Amino acid sequence: MNNIKIKSKNLNVYYGDKQALFDVNLDLNEKEVTALIGPSGCGKSTFIRCINRMNDVIDICKVTGNIEMDGMNINDKDLDVVSLRERVGMVFQKPNPFPKSIYDNISYGPKIHGKGETKSELDQIVENSLKKSALWEEVKDRLDEPGTSLSGGQQQRLCIARAISVNPEVILMDEPCSALDPIATAKIEELIDELKKTYTIVIVTHSMAQAVRVSQKTGFFHLGKLIEVGKTEKIFKNPDNKMTQDYITGRFG
Amino acid sequence: MTKEERLKKRHRAEKRFRFYGLTSILVALLFVVILVQNIFSKGSSAFKKTVITTEIFFDQELLEIKNGASEEDIMEADFYDLMIENLIKAYPAKDRDEEDELLKLFSGDAEIEIKKAFLKDNNLIGKIITLDLTASDDIDQLHKGNYPRDLPEERRRISDFQLVIYDYFVENKKISKNFNNYFFNNGDSRDPELAGIGGALVGSFYSILICLLLAFPVAVLASIYLEEFAPKNKITDFIEININNLAAVPSIVYGLLALQILLATIQLPRSTPLVAGITLALMTLPRIIIPCRASLKAVPPSIREGALAVGASKFQSVFHHVVPLALPGTLSGTIIGLAQALGETAPLILIGMVAFVVDIPSSPVDPSSSLPVQVYLWSESAERGFVEKTSATIMMLLSFLIVMNFIAVYLRQKFEKRWN
Secondary structure, X not given: OOOEEEEXXXXXXXXXXXXXXXXXXXXEEOOOEEEEEOOOOOOHHHHHHHHOOHHHHOOXXXXXXXXXXXXXXXXXXXXXXXXXXXXXXXXXXXXXXOOOEHHHHHHHHXXXXXXXXXXXXXXXXXXXXXHHOOOHHHHOOOOOOEHHHOOHHHHHHHHHHHHHOXXXXXXXXXXXXXXXXXXXXXHHHHHHHHHOOOOEXXXXXXXXXXXXXXXXXXXXXXXXXXXXXXXXXXXXXXXXXXXXXXXXXXXXX | OOHHHHHHHHHHHHHHHHHHHHHHHHHHHHHHHHHHHHHXXXXXXXXXXXXXXXXEEOOHHHOOOOOOOOHHHHHHOOOHHHHHXXXXXXXXXXXXXXXXXXXXXXXXOHHHHHHHHHHHOOOOOOOEEEEEEEEOHHHHHHHOOOOOOOOOHHHOOOOHXXXXXXXXXXXXXXXXXXXXXXXXXXXXXXOOOOOOOHHHHHHHHHHHHHHHHHHHHHHHHHHHHHHHHOOOOHHHHHHHHHXXXXXHOOHHHHHHHXXXXXXXXXXXXXXXXXXXXXHHHHHHHHHHHHHHHHHHHOOOHHHHHHHHHOOOOHHHHHHHHHHHHHHHHHXXXXXXXXXXXXXXXXXXXXXXXXXXXXXXXXXXXXXXXXHHHHHHHHHOOOOHHHHHHHHHHHHHHHHHHHHHHHHXXXXXXXHOOOOO
16 A cells, blocks of 8 residues: 555535535545546546645635645645645646647746756756657657647647656646547556556546546545545445445446 | 428528628728728829929029038028029010919929039039929919819919910920929928928827837736736726726827826927827727737636646746737737827827927927828818828828738737647
């Protein structure tokens, strides 16, 4: 069993008057993939957006309770979100490369964090990130082409490379394959398998099969509540909760 | 109603709509064509001026300067007698009255034109040269065919005898049309043949420059702050509503504001491009903020999130990603705002730019005119020569507007980036 990287205790999230998360207690293990499943609007994305404080962007969003990474309170008002997000990267549902060159897409993060002072250091970071995201072979000869000219699957791997470029500890993935075809999806899943050796990964997914394939731990959310969490095998073979059973067998959701 | 009937009805409705649309486009086009045709037919002759080819003998006796005189001496010298002596030789006039009528065929600047020829070459004394001297407005209009010569003499500005001289000039090919450099180089004048838009052009240029320098940075920063940083609450809602309202305030109100605050209270010099630029900047500000905010809004949130997620601060996400993407829209909005400001007349009239200014302004604090105000001024003048000048000024103004709008469209299309 790996160490616990992120620990949430009685986490509540409100969007204005509407409560989106109810007392979520969820532990994420280091260098492991945790999948979050559940029907749309159940709070999975809201939960992972608490980990890198992306909810700050939404004015009416209020977060209470505790969420810790390595004992550090993420929800602390005085916490510097910039250094938090340097440690917790994120990949979004729709690939969102910057409308800049492939090179600039990846070098942007290191540049603003003062990593890679010289051109050759930056080159090295770009190459490593692209290699880790299994994109290097496909794009190494056209690094100055716009990132938006790549195919959807390549764009998503570019976004993963961008997340990796600042060398985070945790990578959050919000339905990273929902806009991709099966082949591109398979590539990303393969990549996730490889990445978990270095990073702690949380992935939100609508595909049970994907959760089974990539994750070691699965949490099932319903209507803002964490219904059940456990080893992926157990959740999918022998869940404790009736609702989990119904959801994974496709009876609702 | 059967299914078939319903289907037919739907097709008919579609056809009707298409017909309405086409008709309105055609009507709009027709008006544009009529307008442009009208302006062109009236204005195009203003780009030419009528000149009378005259022999000038630089008689030493009539001049108090010598060959090789310095520029200063030439400027101070009196060329009046020399001019008279030469011009009356252009036609064999019998007496003093006829000579007077002959002299009236030339513009009031004939003396200066002769002086300029001497300035160019100060060794002309004792020599004869031929010069193209500008004709008076009456002859100019007559030669361009804008003036009816078949009216009875007492209703004409040109006497029968002058017509005789004119015909003599035409017969001897002494009268011709040249490019009208005065129209571009001169300031305003009471004489139509000498009046030009030089002063108005420079005045408009300074005004728009000041307007740009003031309005662009303020508008862009205000839009960025309102769109990206300001909290969404009642105060910002109130500000937003007021910006939209300000954009719709009649421009003359800004003129009144400038009159009270800039001229009466701060006592800035009246009739100057400085005041015009500040007034136009106030007026243009909301008109730039609105498209600016729209183009910031058009940048997808995913770009902001992408930047924030790699640890960019709010400021970095805005200035590294959002603003560069919004820039084409911002610039084209600014140019269109400036184009509107360029054509604005009412506020400038209130701050005294209708004053009759002959000199071309050399700085933004010199009294000046501006293109639309020049149109307004000349359209009120009685002389025929100003009719074509009015239209020609409108043509210049329109071509500036077209060029500016073209640049705006070009910028938007060339640099607008697509995201996904």
